[in-house]
Amino acid sequence: MADTWQECMDYAVMLARQAGEVVCEALENEMNAMIKSSPADLVMVTDQKVEKMLIASIKEKYPSRSFIGEESVAAGEKSVLTDNPTWIIDPIDGTTNFVHRFPFVPVSIGFVVNKKMEFGVVYSWIEDKMYTGRKGKGAFCNGQKLQVSQQEDITKSLLVTELGSSRTPETIKIILSNMEKLLCIPVHGIWGVGTAAVNMCLVATGGADVYYEMGIHRWDMAGAGIIVIKAGGMLMDVTGGPFDLMS
Numbered sequence: 001m002a003d004t005w006q007e008c009m010d011y012a013v014m015l016a017r018q019a020g021e022v023v024c025e026a027l028e029n030e031m032n033a034m035i036k037s038s039p040a041d042l043v044m045v046t047d048q049k050v051e052k053m054l055i056a057s058i059k060e061k062y063p064s065r066s067f068i069g070e071e072s073v074a075a076g077e078k079s080v081l082t083d084n085p086t087w088i089i090d091p092i093d094g095t096t097n098f099v100h101r102f103p104f105v106p107v108s109i110g111f112v113v114n115k116k117m118e119f120g121v122v123y124s125w126i127e128d129k130m131y132t133g134r135k136g137k138g139a140f141c142n143g144q145k146l147q148v149s150q151q152e153d154i155t156k157s158l159l160v161t162e163l164g165s166s167r168t169p170e171t172i173k174i175i176l177s178n179m180e181k182l183l184c185i186p187v188h189g190i191w192g193v194g195t196a197a198v199n200m201c202l203v204a205t206g207g208a209d210v211y212y213e214m215g216i217h218r219w220d221m222a223g224a225g226i227i228v229i230k231a232g233g234m235l236m237d238v239t240g241g242p243f244d245l246m247s
Helices: 002-027 045-061 070-074 095-100 169-183 196-205 218-230
Strands: 033-035 042-044 066-069 086-090 107-113 116-124 129-134 138-141 158-160 189-191
Touching: 002 045, 002 107, 002 116, 002 129, 042 045, 042 095, 045 066, 045 070, 045 086, 066 070, 066 218, 086 218, 107 218, 116 196, 116 218, 129 196, 129 218, 138 196, 138 218, 158 196, 169 189, 196 218
Parallel strands: 066 086, 158 189
Antiparallel strands: 033 042, 086 107, 107 116, 116 129, 129 138
């Protein structure tokens, strides 16, 4: 079965490159964004096109597998994780970046077996960086092994986060209050590149020490989560408890 999962990961890498090419081509042509839950929560036709392409390709090769996709869920499909091997897809993680030509627009593909992350692929196609992580095999970027930072002093740490898509005064107040508390510790800084998947991969490289965010979804984390773990990092709930991909 291990060889089967390696074959699946190799296929995911190939699909991520193909998806990156489609998104790259669309970047030259598409500018119309649709608003989902707020003016900062956007979706493009390309999001939907790429997700459909990925799911169709995987279904043809692996017809018995299950899927969770960001755009499928947005369209009304249920987001249910069973023990069946499941592909969790975010076709464009960082749609606002895409709209503004901000150069971090990855394709994220996670693969979960028995509700446990088996492998993840994050392709930051503008940078041409292919991040991969697989249970028992380590984490890599373009073939180079990844290792998280060894920093244990938060006052010497660089954090990454995002402001999220909600623009309600109550949510903004909480987000800024949390940032204020961290900056007053003090920490070296709090950055963000507009995509959960790349933020997590930056932790896997050791370039950032911590990534935190509340309100992100399983498709934001399923690809990069296993990459962080196999680079020697850890995931946890914001309460400090065990990480739950479906929480």
